Amino acid sequence: MGRPAAADPAEASRGLVTPPHVRVALLAASAGGVVGALARWGLGERFPVGDGFPATVFWINVTGSALLAALPAIAVVRRTPWLAVFLGTGVLGGFTTMSAASEQTVVLLDHDHTGTALVYAGGTLLAALAAVWLVDRWSTPADRALLELEEADE
Amino acid sequence: MNGLLVALGAAVGAPLRLLAGHHLDRVRGEHTVHWGTLLVNLLGSALLGWLVGHGVDGRPLALVGTGFCGAFTTYSAVTVQAVNRGGWPGIAYAVGTVAGCLLTAWAGYKVGG
Numbered sequence: 001m002g003r004p005a006a007a008d009p010a011e012a013s014r015g016l017v018t019p020p021h022v023r024v025a026l027l028a029a030s031a032g033g034v035v036g037a038l039a040r041w042g043l044g045e046r047f048p049v050g051d052g053f054p055a056t057v058f059w060i061n062v063t064g065s066a067l068l069a070a071l072p073a074i075a076v077v078r079r080t081p082w083l084a085v086f087l088g089t090g091v092l093g094g095f096t097t098m099s100a101a102s103e104q105t106v107v108l109l110d111h112d113h114t115g116t117a118l119v120y121a122g123g124t125l126l127a128a129l130a131a132v133w134l135v136d137r138w139s140t141p142a143d144r145a146l147l148e149l150e151e152a153d154e
Numbered sequence: 155m156n157g158l159l160v161a162l163g164a165a166v167g168a169p170l171r172l173l174a175g176h177h178l179d180r181v182r183g184e185h186t187v188h189w190g191t192l193l194v195n196l197l198g199s200a201l202l203g204w205l206v207g208h209g210v211d212g213r214p215l216a217l218v219g220t221g222f223c224g225a226f227t228t229y230s231a232v233t234v235q236a237v238n239r240g241g242w243p244g245i246a247y248a249v250g251t252v253a254g255c256l257l258t259a260w261a262g263y264k265v266g267g
Contacts, residue, residue: 022176026169033168033225034161041160041220061229068230069237085172089231094168096229098195098251099202100220102259106203110263125252128233136237144238153234154175154191 021081025089025151028082032090036064040095053116054104057097058124064096065128068153069135072143081150088152156216163221170194171226185243188235191228192251198227199255203262227255 040060047056068088071077077084101124108117136144147153171194178190202223205215236248 025176026172029172030165030169033164033171036168037160037164037221037225038157040224041157041216044220064230065233068234089172089175090168092230093171093228094164094225096231097224098227098229098232098255099198099223099259101229102199102252102255103202103206103263105256106259106263107206109260121252121256124229125233125248128229129237129248132233132237148186148238151172151176153231153238154172154179154188154228 024082025085028086029090029093029154032086032088032092033094036091036094036096039091040097051111051113054101054108054120057100057104058120058127061096061101061124062127062131064092066131066135068092068096069132070138071152072140072147073135073138077152078143078146081152084147084150084152088147089154093154156213159213159217160221160224163217163219163223164225167198167222167224167226171228185239186235188231188247191231191235192247192254195227195232195251195255196258198223200258200262202227203259204266205262207263207266209266 040057043056043060049056071084071088071092077087101121105117105121108114108120171191173190174194175188175190178193180187180189202219205219205223210219232248232251236244238244239247
């Protein structure tokens with residue numbers, strides 16, 4: 001959040017935002033979260049998976065991770081803190097989901113689909129980490145540190 | 155109708171995740187330890203596990219499960235934070251989050267069921 005000097009030096013060094021900017025960030029995260037969650041819900045309605053491999057949430061989490069990693073490479077996102085929070089913490093944070101990934105794995109285990117559960121949990125993490133690692137080539141460590149400071153990857 | 159409920163839940167869940175990160179994440183040296191992100195993921199997974207174990211579906215699941223828990227928790231932030239951290243600490247954070255959330259989701263599922 002393009003922050004004027006914070007009163008507390010410890011907060012300034014952490015890049016914490018001053019109160020009015022926190023409100024802007026919360027609004028941006030909320031609005032973005034709605035967009036991301038509706039997209040996830042819509043895909044789930046369009047591509048129901050039943051009792052098999054939860055492919056819809058798998059692809060949501062892998063592509064969402066790749067897109068979040070791509071944000072620091074985009075100049076207008078780096079320059080516009082509310083946009084970074086809207087797209088990152090909001091849209092992509094709301095689009096991807098740890099709770100559904102965990103719950104689906106637990107249900108697979110409970111239904112004795114142990115192999116599918118392990119492939120799903122391990123495969124999602126491996127694929128998403130690999131996607132982020134590849135997309136990170138497009139940005140510099142300084143770009144990524146800036147987005148982290150803007151709290152766009154919470 | 156369900157879409158509206160998903161939107162309502164997400165409108166609350168996503169900013170709460172930001173607040174948790176804002177207040178609970180800690181800078182140690184050059185790195186940030188994302189306690190806030192870890193906490194929301196553990197709690198959100200437990201709650202969704204409980205809802206599903208309890209047989210909640212339809213509109214309540216759309217509001218609290220797909221909307222709130224879905225947007226309160228995040229996968230993309232975990233993978234990006236882990237890769238930015240790098241090395242074994244990054245791998246430990248990612249694997250620890252996924253394993254921990256499986257445990258809390260399982261506990262919620264069993265308590266709810």
